[in-house]
Amino acid sequence: MIHSTAIVSKKAKIGNNVEIGPFTIVEDKVIIEDNCKIGAHVTIADGTILHKDVQVFNGAVLGTIPQDLKFGGEETTLEIGERTVIREYAFLNRGTKDKFKTVIGKDCFLMAFVHVAHDCFVGDYNVIGNGTQIAGHVTIGHYNIISGHVLVHQFSKIGSYCMVEGGAKVKRDIPHYCMAVGEPLKFSGLNKIGLQRNGFSGEDIQNISDAYRILYRSGLTTEKALEQVENNYVNNNAVLNISEFIRESKRGLIR
Numbered sequence: 001m002i003h004s005t006a007i008v009s010k011k012a013k014i015g016n017n018v019e020i021g022p023f024t025i026v027e028d029k030v031i032i033e034d035n036c037k038i039g040a041h042v043t044i045a046d047g048t049i050l051h052k053d054v055q056v057f058n059g060a061v062l063g064t065i066p067q068d069l070k071f072g073g074e075e076t077t078l079e080i081g082e083r084t085v086i087r088e089y090a091f092l093n094r095g096t097k098d099k100f101k102t103v104i105g106k107d108c109f110l111m112a113f114v115h116v117a118h119d120c121f122v123g124d125y126n127v128i129g130n131g132t133q134i135a136g137h138v139t140i141g142h143y144n145i146i147s148g149h150v151l152v153h154q155f156s157k158i159g160s161y162c163m164v165e166g167g168a169k170v171k172r173d174i175p176h177y178c179m180a181v182g183e184p185l186k187f188s189g190l191n192k193i194g195l196q197r198n199g200f201s202g203e204d205i206q207n208i209s210d211a212y213r214i215l216y217r218s219g220l221t222t223e224k225a226l227e228q229v230e231n232n233y234v235n236n237n238a239v240l241n242i243s244e245f246i247r248e249s250k251r252g253l254i255r
Helices: 192-197 202-217 222-232 237-248
Strands: 048-050 061-064 077-080 091-093 101-104 178-181 186-190
Touching: 048 061, 061 077, 077 091, 091 101, 186 192, 186 202, 192 202, 202 222, 202 237, 222 237
Parallel strands: 048 077, 061 091, 077 101
Antiparallel strands: 178 186
């Protein structure tokens, strides 16, 4: 089901039951798996891989070369997971020699005019609001809601099950389970509704809350607070995930 005005390379690999709309361009080194639906005036550039049931709306540009002066023409990819929806005029770049790929997970929803730059990793079940701009080398976990017109600084990390306020400037890392608001961006409590919707028990939510009370309000140094959290919750994976995230942080945490 390819419109007569679409330009689709004979070298591209197109699965079954794929729809490609008018004036869309599909370049050579592209893989589009079964049941994908591509709208009008879409560009799908070399190195793009769409897994099954992906939907791409009008005007989106996928897999073009990175906006990075260090890019040297290396062969890299953009990979989009199953059932992810990419709305109008989103711009997603492929990787550089740093990671050689940009990855968007499965069951994500990227709204209009979202930009995801080179070498990013966006996990599964993320909702990213209109106009959000994600710079290169950013890592985003799973089950996040990132509101509209958020700016994410390069190399920043956002954990999982977070909610980020619209218009926020993410300059430091956001650990798991948080709500992040304000300017400068700060921790504003747990994303409790998100945790409940995703099956966290009341006990888990209370333990996470208690751990953040130690981390943010005890007055201890970060290292001492982490030691206390790790000792108190040695068998609680949800809490230990927080500790692991903080220990791996390179840009520092929101306050």
